[in-house]
Amino acid sequence: MKLIVQIPCFNEEETLPQTVADIPRDIAGVDEVEILIIDDGSTDRTVEVAKSIGVDHIVYNRRNKGLAFSFMAGLDACLKAGADIIVNTDGDNQYRGSGIPDLIAPILAKEADIVVGDRKTDNIQHFSLVKKLLQKLGSWVVRRLSDTSIPDAVSGFRAFSREAALRINIVSNYSYTVETIIQAGNKKLTIVSVPVRTNKKTRESRLVKSIPRFIINQLNTMVRMYTMFRPLRVFFIIGCLCVIAGLIPSIRFLYFYLNGAGGGHIQSLIFAAVMFFVGFQVLVLGLLGDVISFNRKLIEETLIRVKRIELEYYKKKSEG
Numbered sequence: 001m002k003l004i005v006q007i008p009c010f011n012e013e014e015t016l017p018q019t020v021a022d023i024p025r026d027i028a029g030v031d032e033v034e035i036l037i038i039d040d041g042s043t044d045r046t047v048e049v050a051k052s053i054g055v056d057h058i059v060y061n062r063r064n065k066g067l068a069f070s071f072m073a074g075l076d077a078c079l080k081a082g083a084d085i086i087v088n089t090d091g092d093n094q095y096r097g098s099g100i101p102d103l104i105a106p107i108l109a110k111e112a113d114i115v116v117g118d119r120k121t122d123n124i125q126h127f128s129l130v131k132k133l134l135q136k137l138g139s140w141v142v143r144r145l146s147d148t149s150i151p152d153a154v155s156g157f158r159a160f161s162r163e164a165a166l167r168i169n170i171v172s173n174y175s176y177t178v179e180t181i182i183q184a185g186n187k188k189l190t191i192v193s194v195p196v197r198t199n200k201k202t203r204e205s206r207l208v209k210s211i212p213r214f215i216i217n218q219l220n221t222m223v224r225m226y227t228m229f230r231p232l233r234v235f236f237i238i239g240c241l242c243v244i245a246g247l248i249p250s251i252r253f254l255y256f257y258l259n260g261a262g263g264g265h266i267q268s269l270i271f272a273a274v275m276f277f278v279g280f281q282v283l284v285l286g287l288l289g290d291v292i293s294f295n296r297k298l299i300e301e302t303l304i305r306v307k308r309i310e311l312e313y314y315k316k317k318s319e320g
């Protein structure tokens with residue numbers, strides 16, 4: 001059983017040594033623990049520092065490609081390096097390495113495919129009230145969209161089974177956190193949560209540069225991912241809203257018409273006709289989206305099989 005801990009890093013020379021030092025190298029139920037960092041085009045000495053502290057694998061992005069891309073590149077490299085379990089943690093030493101055994105326990109026990117560390121944000125002193133409320137509301141929305149019960153949707157401390165890592169395909173480009181949960185729920189992977197403790201803040205968040213930007217980015221991911229998995233539902237709701245918007249003035253028109261005063265309400269009739277027309281088109285678009293989403297499923301199935309063949313090749317290569 002090989003565990004690889006991956007750390008996405010963008011300019012983490014200061015906090016990486018402590019983060020790596022805190023990762024236990026001897027864990028019950030695991031034979032080997034390795035560490036992989038994804039250097040996302042850091043302009044500081046992250047790579048030199050990583051080499052000097054004995055990080056086992058380094059994935060290089062020549063330029064900054066963002067966290068979501070780096071996360072996927074990390075999963076890919078971990079699979080190629082033969083990981084049975086992959087843990088993701090942050091390079092700013094926000095999460096405690098000592099929490100890793102608890103985090104991977106449900107995977108070792110074959111009870112879960114993905115485990116998300118719950119930071120219990122209510123108890124984090126340096127989180128502002130706004131950040132706490134946002135975390136609560138955002139996580140509630142993600143639970144509804146993904147049909148899961150994860151209390152801390154944006155926690156970056158997570159464990160993935162090899163199978164889950166093979167099945168998750170992140171396509172948005174801001175962060176992987178929300179998208180993995182929506183995908184896990186829709187792909188019927190078992191995703192659970194365990195409480196974890198966090199360290200004191202080491203620096204300001206680089207992902208949450210401003211709260212409004214953060215909300216826009218996360219909403220963007222939620223709407224697009226939900227629509228990708230449930231296009232018919234989304235378009236059905238929008239289409240129905242258009243039809244209802246058309247029904248109201250047409251009932252009003254009918255009322256006047258039947259009372260012999262229909263002549264002056266032609267605007268209502270035009271508005272209603274336009275809304276019916278738009279509503280119908282949206283419903284048809286939903287059908288189209290639904291058919292396209294079947295394609296995604298088939299393409300993903302092919303991708304998984306191709307990945308398995310590719311990984312078999314890497315396995316043979318490493319065995320000589």
Ligand SMILES: Nc1nc2c(ncn2[C@@H]2O[C@H](COP(=O)(O)OP(=O)(O)O)[C@@H](O)[C@H]2O)c(=O)[nH]1
Binds near residue numbers: 040064090208
């Ligand atoms: N690959 C990559 N990682 C990033 C980027 N920005 C932040 N990170 C990493 O994502 C993790 C979380 O970032 P952080 O700034 O601590 O955000 P927080 O989760 O809000 O605390 C850390 O390991 C960072 O190094 C980026 O542009 N690219």
Ligand SMILES: [Mg+2]
Binds near residue numbers: 090092
């Ligand atoms: Mg952080």
